[in-house]
Amino acid sequence: MPLRPSRAVRKPALPPLAEDSLALALSIAGEIVAGVINGRSLNDGLAGVWRTYPELSAAQRGAIMDLSYGCLRDYGRASLVLSRLLQQPLTETHTDGLLRVTLHRLETRPDQAHTTVDQAVEAAARIAGGGLKGLVNGVLRNALRQKDSLALTIKADSEASLRHPKWWIERIRKTWPREWASILEANNQHPPMSLRVNRRRATQREVIEALAEAGHPTRPLGEWGLRLEKPAPVAALPGFNEGLFSVQDWGAQQAAPLLDVADGMKVLDACSAPGGKAAHILEIADCSLTALDSDPLRLERVRTNLDRLGLAAQLQSLDARRIADRWRGERFDRILADVPCSASGVVRRHPDIKWLRRADDIGSFATVQAEILEALWSVLAPGGKMLYVTCSLFSEENSLQIARFAARHGDCTRVPLHGALERMLLPDADHDGFFLSLLQKNT
Incomplete structure (x- = not known):
């Protein structure tokens, strides 16, 4: 049966493609990837597709997700290949996304190469009037014919072979001179x-x-x-x-126990959504917990998760940097500061991040983190503890951030974690990348 968008969404219907066809999955995944290229997050792209085409089967959703995630993990490869096979970059973004998704499938499913090309051409015939059908057919068949030479080209290019932007590779190499290769490899795997x-x-x-x-x-x-x-x-x-x-994630599960929460304490989870760490704190101790988040919609996810688990907290929609304006004179015994960051430690779950981030974004995140730390410190009770957490691998957001904060505050003591002043979890088979540092306010 041809797939049509729901009536509630004012969007042109996809031309009729069999609901169980590979062509449909390639076309929709190509549209999602095109959205990412234009600056939309992968999560938003997928959510938009599920709303627009609610009749997609579970199997089709799975296929679309696999193609989208896989293509974005391999994005650097497709960029290099297309630069070799196209005389000039495509301006029709849906077709460009379709080519990238199809190149990924040709590499991962070589046994189905001819079927994949045929289905991609069928999808191309229904995009932008079908005017680029011949181009798609020619590019993909050239990719098959030049497979060996293109493989050598990919191997010689760091961005294509390591599947990360060049600036990202250099920053990881500088920060982690021994572990950089294993970190990049872990980033390209499916997450546990x-x-x-x-x-x-x-x-x-x-x-x-x-x-x-x-x-x-x-x-x-x-x-x-x-x-x-x-x-x-x-x-x-x-x-x-x-x-x-x-x-x-097992790495994220390390945070709540390190906060050292006891029954009766007043606790703040300052950047709470979607609420996993807040719930973990409430499972550990009978405390009075306030869950804060700047986004009211994301805060509803916290409520939903707590309700399912039979837990309760006070929910407040507020930018953590403005907390002193709301809580004048009040103090918290414990604060969890799981701050916004580059998310460089969780890119295998969000492969679009690698290609949407820019090198100067890291400094912007560090500035926001410093502002949040300053604001939260003002509402931490004397003798209280604050756990600083990021899912970043970059030192500007982690060790350097905490060192600068501690140097500015004479009333700050860094509490050892497992015998070290901080804990850095690098992504591996069991968990994502996380940084944790526990700070205590001197009495």
Whole structure:
């Protein structure tokens, strides 16, 4: 059956393509990638497609996501190949996205090369009046004919072979001279799927057994974490809707326990959405928690997650930098400052970040982080502790940021974490990249 957009969305319908066809998946994924090229986030692009075409099957959604994520991980490769095969860059962005998605599939599914090309040409015939159908056919068939020479070209180009922008590669190499290659390689892999057991409703063993019985084997991570051997849709996991566990990266699960929260404390989660760390704090201790976020819509996700887990917090929509205006005279015993950052430690979950970020963005993030730290410090009680967290791998947002803050504040003591002044988790098979630093306000 041809796929049409829902009536609620004023957008031209995709020309009729069979709902279960590869051509449809290639076309929609190409449109999503084109949106990213024009500055739209991958998450927003996918959400827009799901709203526009609600009748897409679960299988088609999965195929579109795989193509979109894979293409963006390999974006540098496609850029190099297209520069060799096109006389000039395409101005029709949907067709450009289609070519990038198709080149990714040709590389990952070489056994289906001819089917892939035929389906891409069928999709191209229904884009912008079909005027670029011949060009798409010619580029893709040339890519197959020149496969070996193009592979050598890719190998010789750092951006294409390492699948990161050149500025990103150099910054990681400078910051992590020993680990840089393994970091970039980890960034290009599929991310693990980890769970955090809600200790107020289940034990780790109970969740392991329930998931195993449903065909989802796991292995334990620490006392309350689990890693699924194979990622699965959360709706397919028994116990999720009942609030027995949450989906949370194992690295992110390190934050709440380090905050050293006890019953009765007044706690602030300053940049809370989507609420995973706030929920973890409430699972650990009976405390009075305020969850803050500047985006009211994202704050609703915090409410939804807490409701599912049977937890409660005070929710406030406010920019953390303005907190002193709202909480004059009040003080918190503990503050979690999971600040906005480059997200360079989680790019395997958000591959568009690599290509949307610019080198000067890092300084902009560092400025906002410094402002948030200053504001939060003013509402931290004497003797209280603040945990600074980023999912960044760049020192400007991490160690340098904290060193500068501590130097400005004589009432700040850096509390050791596992014998070091800070904790840096580099992305690996079990977790994403995170930076954590615990600060205490002197009495």
